[in-house]
Amino acid sequence: MEEKALKPVGVVGSGVMGHGIAMTLAKYGFQTVMYDISEDLLKRAMENISSGRFGLQKLVDKGSITASDRTEIMGRIRTTTSLRDLAGCSLVIEAAPENRDLKGKIFSELDSLCDRETILASNTSGIMISDLASFTKRGDRFVGMHWFNPPQVMKLVEVVRGPETAQRTLDFINDLSRKLEKMPVVVNDAPGFFTTRFINAWLMEAYRIFEQGVAGIAEIDEMSRLAFGFPMGPFELSDLIGLDTMLHVADYMFDETKNPSYSPPTTLKKLVLSGYLGKKTGSKGGWYDYYSVQGKDR
Numbered sequence: 001m002e003e004k005a006l007k008p009v010g011v012v013g014s015g016v017m018g019h020g021i022a023m024t025l026a027k028y029g030f031q032t033v034m035y036d037i038s039e040d041l042l043k044r045a046m047e048n049i050s051s052g053r054f055g056l057q058k059l060v061d062k063g064s065i066t067a068s069d070r071t072e073i074m075g076r077i078r079t080t081t082s083l084r085d086l087a088g089c090s091l092v093i094e095a096a097p098e099n100r101d102l103k104g105k106i107f108s109e110l111d112s113l114c115d116r117e118t119i120l121a122s123n124t125s126g127i128m129i130s131d132l133a134s135f136t137k138r139g140d141r142f143v144g145m146h147w148f149n150p151p152q153v154m155k156l157v158e159v160v161r162g163p164e165t166a167q168r169t170l171d172f173i174n175d176l177s178r179k180l181e182k183m184p185v186v187v188n189d190a191p192g193f194f195t196t197r198f199i200n201a202w203l204m205e206a207y208r209i210f211e212q213g214v215a216g217i218a219e220i221d222e223m224s225r226l227a228f229g230f231p232m233g234p235f236e237l238s239d240l241i242g243l244d245t246m247l248h249v250a251d252y253m254f255d256e257t258k259n260p261s262y263s264p265p266t267t268l269k270k271l272v273l274s275g276y277l278g279k280k281t282g283s284k285g286g287w288y289d290y291y292s293v294q295g296k297d298r
């Protein structure tokens, strides 16, 4: 276990989740290799790690780390556009877009490139771990490691056990999560696991309530905060998660279960098709931007 922990950890994808996961690993002393499909994306991810909303500079400003800690943490992250560079990692955490075929292709490549002992983990929001593991020949060393947004802040790691996942793989992920000051909770495999199944039904219902004209998005968010004590309402949360991710998850959950509570409403599809993906797209920031541009709701 200790020997493994000394090897680097790989992260595939440097977007909303990938860069936050890489930053967290490096902050807690792990050598980290972050992969993406272009140098530009990696450069933007490193800028986010350095000075983004949840980046290291914010921690320096708050006094929780020093400027030299910041340099040291940045120095633990290596970036690459070649999957081969992840071959010697103890663990590779995949945080590529929520698309089964894309993830399958990545895992099949990683399976042939990586050391026999490397553990492969997916940060998928809801695709069944048994399905993703089937692209590899290492079901015993395959696991769901579901982080929450922003990964630098959120405490829960939902650890998803596939039918073949070995206990030593779960032990490794639980141990690593605790070293990162996270709280791992192990669940069994199912579409959406616990957290996504639960949140997806709530979000889709909020979208439908809005579509039916019962209340505006700002009002629904405010009521959710004031009535239920949620830190964020459904529309603020969706803009943070990314509407494309929400749509992929909802489509998948509905396809797998045929439960109409999970089916994505038309407005969500319309926003995604028009490029209103959420905070990650800046000017087209999601529900709030779309409806302020349209002069409705707010």
Ligand SMILES: NC(=O)c1ccc[n+]([C@@H]2O[C@H](COP(=O)([O-])OP(=O)(O)OC[C@H]3O[C@@H](n4cnc5c(N)ncnc54)[C@H](O)[C@@H]3O)[C@@H](O)[C@H]2O)c1
Pocket: 012, 013, 014, 015, 016, 017, 018, 035, 036, 037, 041, 094, 095, 096, 097, 098, 099, 102, 106, 123, 124, 125, 126, 146, 147, 148, 149, 240, 241, 242, 245, 280
């Ligand atoms: N956003 C959230 O709040 C959240 C929370 C938990 C889990 N997740 C899950 O994490 C995963 C990543 O989500 P995200 O929000 O970071 O998405 P994102 O769109 O912000 O980032 C995805 C990254 O993957 C890269 N990518 C594209 N094609 C690739 C390929 N072929 N190989 C490797 N990388 C590729 C993209 O360039 C991008 O940097 C998804 O499975 C998502 O469901 C997201």
